[in-house]
Structures are given as structure tokens and as C-alpha cells.
Amino acid sequence: MTKIAPRVLWSNAGNLLDYLFEQCAPQCDLAEDAAWLFGPLTADGDVNPLRMPIRQATPRAASLPNPFSARRVCCVRYEIPGEMQLCGRCPLLLTMSEAEIALQNGLR
Structure with missing residues (x-):
């Protein structure tokens, strides 16, 4: 079983809620x-x-x-075995060149 940071899971939940x-x-x-x-803050006053x-x-x-609407935290989709494509809101896209973006678009 792979460990994934809770921050990534919360970010994924937040991304889905934002979409909804x-x-x-x-x-x-x-x-x-x-x-x-x-x-x-939460109702309890926590972050x-x-x-x-x-x-x-x-x-x-x-x-x-x-x-560009970007996630605050990368969902690490590209870490899934066999998956090379970044998600459509990946913060890594913000740093890519036109050639790298074209390569990502070719994977879609």
C-alpha cells in the first residue's frame, strides 16, 4: 500500500467540492x-x-x-502507474514551457 499525505487527500476533496x-x-x-x-478556520477554530x-x-x-485555475497542492496523479498525464488543474502546468504543455495536450 502506498502512503499518501493527508494534505493531498484534503486537497482532492476540496478540488471536487470546488468543482461542484x-x-x-x-x-x-x-x-x-x-x-x-x-x-x-473550521467551526472548532482549527486550521x-x-x-x-x-x-x-x-x-x-x-x-x-x-x-489559470490551479490546485494549491498537486494531486500526484502522474505517480499512478501507467499514468503520464497531469490533471487539468495541476500546479506543475504553471511552470511548464509551451513544448511541455503541447506534450501534455498530446496525452489527452
Whole structure:
């Protein structure tokens, strides 16, 4: 069994929740719920592990959207045996050249 950091698992959960909030946004106003869920602290006052799972960043490659919605923590998808493709919100994409982005796009 492979060990994976809890931070990665929390990030994956936050990424999924962020996606669900995006999909539901046209039907209802979830801004208050999102602020509570992704806020800096939990209801108990602890640091929230779901805090800001996605950040808006400026990519190095012009072929990526600017701003680019990137995970705060890499999901390590590329570590899965046989998987060479990064996820669509991978923070590693922010540092890649146009040639490296083209290679990733060729894997899709």
C-alpha cells in the first residue's frame, strides 16, 4: 500500500467540492456556503484543511488560460502507474514551457 499525505487527500476533496460549487453556481447562490466551507478556520477554530483548494495564477505558457485555475497542492496523479498525464488543474502546468504543455495536450 502506498502512503499518501493527508494534505493531498484534503486537497482532492476540496478540488471536487470546488468543482461542484462551480457546477451549481448557475442554479443557486452558494457564495456564503463556499466562504464557510473554504474559509481559513473550521467551526472548532482549527486550521481548515479545505481552505482555498484552488488558486488563480499566471501561467508561464501563453497556451494556458490566464488566469489559470490551479490546485494549491498537486494531486500526484502522474505517480499512478501507467499514468503520464497531469490533471487539468495541476500546479506543475504553471511552470511548464509551451513544448511541455503541447506534450501534455498530446496525452489527452
